[in-house]
Amino acid sequence: MIAQAKSEALGALVSLLYPPVCTICGANIRSGQYLCAQCESKAVRIVAPFCQKCTEPFQGAITNTFTCANCAHRTIHFDAAVAAYRGRGLVREIIHRFKYGRQIYLRHLVAHWLRAALDDERLRDRRFDVIVPVPLHSTRQRERGFNQASLLAELLSPEISVPSKPLLERIRHTTTQTALDRAERMKNLHNAFRLRKRVNVRDLRVLLVDDVLTTGSTLSECARVLKRAGAISVHAATAARA
Numbered sequence: 001m002i003a004q005a006k007s008e009a010l011g012a013l014v015s016l017l018y019p020p021v022c023t024i025c026g027a028n029i030r031s032g033q034y035l036c037a038q039c040e041s042k043a044v045r046i047v048a049p050f051c052q053k054c055t056e057p058f059q060g061a062i063t064n065t066f067t068c069a070n071c072a073h074r075t076i077h078f079d080a081a082v083a084a085y086r087g088r089g090l091v092r093e094i095i096h097r098f099k100y101g102r103q104i105y106l107r108h109l110v111a112h113w114l115r116a117a118l119d120d121e122r123l124r125d126r127r128f129d130v131i132v133p134v135p136l137h138s139t140r141q142r143e144r145g146f147n148q149a150s151l152l153a154e155l156l157s158p159e160i161s162v163p164s165k166p167l168l169e170r171i172r173h174t175t176t177q178t179a180l181d182r183a184e185r186m187k188n189l190h191n192a193f194r195l196r197k198r199v200n201v202r203d204l205r206v207l208l209v210d211d212v213l214t215t216g217s218t219l220s221e222c223a224r225v226l227k228r229a230g231a232i233s234v235h236a237a238t239a240a241r242a
């Protein structure tokens with residue numbers, strides 16, 4: 001509590017010396033925020049109806065809970081994968097700058113979108129024992145200099161009081177997934193992940209974290225490994241859904 005009071009006092013001092021500005025346009029904003037109202041309005045929220053399993057949005061007015069065609073026709077190993085924002089426009093641009101443009105400070109804004117996913121009713125009242133970032137292959141991580149999922153997990157961890165641990169490793173340097181269809185993605189990912197040595201996930205409730213959810217194949221493959229090793233449940237949260 002004392003530490004928290006100190007960090008709040010420090011935060012107040014910092015915002016006095018450096019008034020907070022919008023990450024995108026530089027307009028003045030209130031402390032604790034990242035975007036001005038105008039830029040914030042350009043980040044597209046995912047609104048119902050969407051697939052309860054993978055958060056794929058649907059057109060039209062379906063009111064009952066349902067799963068999408070993608071989830072109905074394949075084995076999905078996570079319990080639910082949740083994103084609050086569409087990975088388009090401004091959100092896509094920011095995540096891209098964070099990941100590939102080495103603008104690491106943007107992690108705070110991306111983590112802000114990730115936190116919004118935790119307010120979803122599928123995650124809101126759940127307790128998790130551990131946050132597990134989706135790993136990058138070591139070669140890719142060396143090239144990039146960081147794993148974006150780990151940076152996000154580390155920001156989330158103190159806020160929800162759940163430790164973040166890199167329990168998984170990526171052992172296959174998979175070719176880029178972008179050009180592949182769903183079946184090819186699954187095949188490409190098979191055995192791409194494994195549990196790190198001397199890691200025990202038995203009876204743990206896991207929250208997987210990544211920056212973007214595309215088809216859910218990566219998250220599903222990570223969940224498969226975790227559940228096979230004894231995890232009770234595996235939910236996933238991402239900053240955006242492509």
Ligand SMILES: [Zn+2]
Nearest residue numbers: 022025036039
């Ligand atoms: Zn702005």
Ligand SMILES: [Zn+2]
Nearest residue numbers: 051054068071
């Ligand atoms: Zn789905």
